[in-house]
Amino acid sequence: MALTVGILSQLSTTTTPAFANSNETSEAPPTPPKTDPAVLSLRRLFKTSDFRSKSRTLTWDNNEDILWERKSGKEGPALNQLSVPDLQSTTIVPRETFLLPATEAEVDGDAESADSESEEPSPKPIEISQWTISADGRYLLVYNNTRRVWRQHTRGDYWLRDLSDDSPEATWRKIGGEDAPDAKTMFATFAPDGQSIAFVRDNDLYLEDCETGDLQMVAGSDDPKLISGTFDWVYEEELGLRNGLRFSPNSQKLAFWQLDSNGVPIQTMIDNTSERYAKTIEFAYPKVGQTNSAAKVGVWDRTSKKTVWLDLPGDPRENYIAAVDWLPSDFAHANERLLIQQLNRKQNQNHVFLCDVETGHCVNIHTEVSDAWVRHLRELHWLPGSVFGSDASDNSSPRLLWLSERSGWQHIEAIEIPGPDSLEEESNLPSRITPVTGGSWDVISIAAVAKDGSHIDFIASPEQPSQRALYRVSLEQGLSGQLATTPERISPDEGGTFSYSVSPTADYALESWSDFNSAPQQRLVQLDPYKRLKTFDDNEKLHENLEKLAPVHTEFVRLPIGEFTDDPASKDMELDVWIMMPVGEDNSIESLPPKSVPLLVHVYGEPAGQTVLDQYGGTTYLWHRLLTQHGIAVASVDNRGANAPRGKAFRQSIYKQIGRISISDQAHATQAMLKHFAALDPEHVGLWGWSGGGSSTLNGLFQFPELYSMGIAVAPVPDQLDYDTIYQERYMGLVTENRVAFVQGSPITHASGLSDPLLLIHGTADDNVHYASSARLINRLIAENKQFQMMAYPGRTHSVSEGEGTRYHLRTMMTNFILQHLK
Known part of the structure; x- marks a missing residue:
């Protein structure tokens, strides 16, 4: 009854036609209050387009200074070329090309719902997620009906259209055959001559003739754990490899990775929400110290239909094949030799091999070494043959541009690739290096x-x-x-x-x-x-909305931390910081009372990234700015080990010390901020982070409880032994050599130190940082009788973004927790 009375009492204040007496004039409802453009809210961030960023999707042509653009419209897409520099637009593939004929079912269905004088339904355009045109301009390849595989949508359907055929009968052909299963094809790639397409389906590698549709299996197996032309989870995540096939410049050979994941431990996740009964999701995932997939490289010849396997040295499970590239087409041996980058398991050596694709023989031509870790080059840049004043086709020694840290800073070197007529007699051919x-x-x-x-x-x-x-x-x-x-x-x-x-x-x-702003x-x-x-x-609209927001003080500063630590190595160390602060009545921070502003530190702390960046941060930046409107300062620190351009010694000082030097630097930099900015309140300092930043948040709360008063850890790694081989062993070494470092750097080891409010957040379908690791931390905290708050997002992955309302709900919960415990 109370609820009913409440509703009626609200209705009585605004008369509507449904309740109004017919003898009275109805009043218009009051105009909703306009949103104050100076004020940020979670609703504005997640439920409106006020701060949406736009960017045109423009792509360079592979050979000429021409831009390609896909134009969208109600009648379907079109592909245009923009000349450079005058930007004259020319339609190369008109909308008509993308139209599909209506099926009989569509025609019948439309006819039933239309009168006899209605026209037949119009053709519908084919859906497009990605598109590619062959080098000769004859064929158009379209990718649609996509499915997510780990991080990206790399599985779906591919359709081919012959642009030279403008007859009414011309149509789209499904790659893999008309009876190919839906949404199972991956990485369909044109050969350089445009006459064939290679693709992966169910871990097998195929080649299809563009003109005839004839299909040839290049590499296949009944063993589902034998993967050809693509990769397992850890290769994709940590080496950035997805498409594992490489055509030779003349299109006659196809090089490809093959991974054998037999023996790799299986990670199991539970899906409780997709169906009425729970089901399991299983995939190979090598954690620290566990067995890796065995990787090798094959080269398939279109003429002989045979595969030559490269004879790379070492145990294929104890080395990683990080890159496979053909020599550039304008040099001798371009179609005969591959350049391979092979990392050892510790990843402190990158061996560069020159391999003969006819025999499989490989020769080491360069080795990059480090006391900590080395990087491989994902994209190669070559010097053109014209640099050397000779006929490029006769030049047998191309120069590769290489990035090396051997000097203590990362710099460009030119590596001369040896070019003997035969590699058979060689086991080592040191290359000439020119800084x-x-x-x-x-x-x-x-x-x-x-x-x-x-x-x-x-x-x-x-x-x-x-x-x-x-x-x-x-x-x-x-x-x-x-x-x-x-x-x-x-x-x-x-x-x-x-x-x-x-x-x-x-x-x-x-x-x-x-x-930044x-x-x-x-x-x-x-x-x-x-x-x-x-x-x-x-x-322009985003810029205008940003300009209308309430003012905020933003500053980039480098702060010394030596006075806050007894570590001799930190005596002269200075760390980069950005900070956003609310302002006083005079729009400055000088008028703020001393020790009046709580501080929230956004932390990452791992060597794979950098947070102190002078660039627009999108939604995260806006959320931080929202917190400043609630009177909270937000800051971030690049600790030693951050992937910042401050030299090799700075970056690699974190080696074998993740969770130790990183979080001590974060704590000491926070102390330096409290000293440098008088308005900051040392009694109200919070910490939040995601992934590795979630781990750093846990370590901060557990190891420095006297400094931090609350924290939010999203998708953390509580135990380093739970994370994958390639990432964790790159930065921590091998567990067989230094298990203590893994244990001491893991938050779960220090869980007894928790004494402040903690919000732990994790998606249960996180294939990257597994929910199981957080579950073990929960058990440890329970055993220690440590109280905390926990939110598990069912079926969400590492991004905690899937599902209706998830991002809005997540940030609302985080905001409420901060306002409750930091204000």
């Missing part, structure tokens, strides 16, 4: 090599580790033995973060820019000399 750049700064990545070989463009940040920009060095200077120690900056001197997608000639680029912008630029030609997306 190109040098100095106390890091090359982050190579962006492009000028087509005429005059210069190399690369991403670096010599002055500010939080920023990124494009730099250039002259090849003439670099190859002459004069180290390029002062590179030329190409990006405008605006701060923030620049990234580039460079055209085939390296004359133009798609440039993206943002800074500014919306992303996408532009077309000329690189030599630098000139902005066109702004594609400036996110």
